[in-house]
Amino acid sequence: MMLSVFYLAIPLGSGLGYILGSSxxxxxxDWHxxxxxSPVLGMTAGTLILFFVPEPKRGHADQLGGRIKHRTSWLCDMKALAKNRSYVFSSLASAAVSFATGAFxxxxPLYLFRAQVVQKTAEACTKDICSSKDSLIFGAITCVTGLLGVVIGAATTRLCRQxxxxADPLVCAVSMLGSAIFVCLIFVVAKKSIIGAYVRVV
Structure with a gap:
């Protein structure tokens, strides 16, 4: 449950960032x-964490029933992590998701706006600050689909785990591969229908 809440913060925060930044x-x-x-929101979040999130007792991890036998060097820790395939691929996947989210x-929004210009449903922007609702729409879609994705993914994983x-990596892999297909379709459909492109974004 807590992991679902954690992963929900990624699309929700990204979507709200598009909406707030555009607004x-x-x-x-001025785009600046x-x-x-964002720094104001970061300081607000940090203040809330400072006052409402309890700090764990220091040294608590060293008292886990003697499971920590001895201290190891930084190099040994890095070698152990490099041999952990689950950790390596999870880290690479997280980096890929962050890169893709930022790129999208x-x-x-810029691509969809230019597609509308090509279709002559919007006028080309020659100013420094262009008024466009595409970032707002994209942000709202990211928030809603992120929420639905986490809920549906958690429910599907729970069923498949039986x-x-x-189940966890398989559900993630299938959903990511499926989304890649729709990402490609965005660029194809946007040439003829902006609404169809937004449907593929969803």
Whole structure:
């Protein structure tokens, strides 16, 4: 349950970032304000953590029934982690998700806006600050689909775990491969239908 809440924060935070950044840019008339808002939210979150999240007792991990036999060097720890395939592939997957999320947030709204210009449903922007609702729509879609994805993924994993112990990685792999297909379809469909492209984003 707690992992579901943790993973929900990734798409939800990203989606809210698109919405807030786009709104701040248009309200101030300067894209720099999209970056000036986030530190305030970060300090607010840090303050809430400071006052409401209890700090664990120091040295508690060293008292786990004597399971920690002896201290090891940093190099030995790195070698052990490098041999842990689950850790390595999970780290690579997390990096890939972060990269893809950032790339989508940067380029998909811009691509869809330019597709509308090509279709002559929107006028080309020649100003420094362009008014576009695509970032807001993309952010809202990211929030909603992120919530649905976590809920559906958790339920599917719970059902599949009755048949196989590898339910978690299998569900993640199938969903990621399936989403890659729809990402490719965005670029194909956007040439003819913006609504169809947003459906593929969902």
């Amino acid at each position: 701040a840019k248009e309200a101030a008339g 304000w999209a970056l000036r808002v 947030g940067m380029w998909i 048949k196989t112990e590898r």
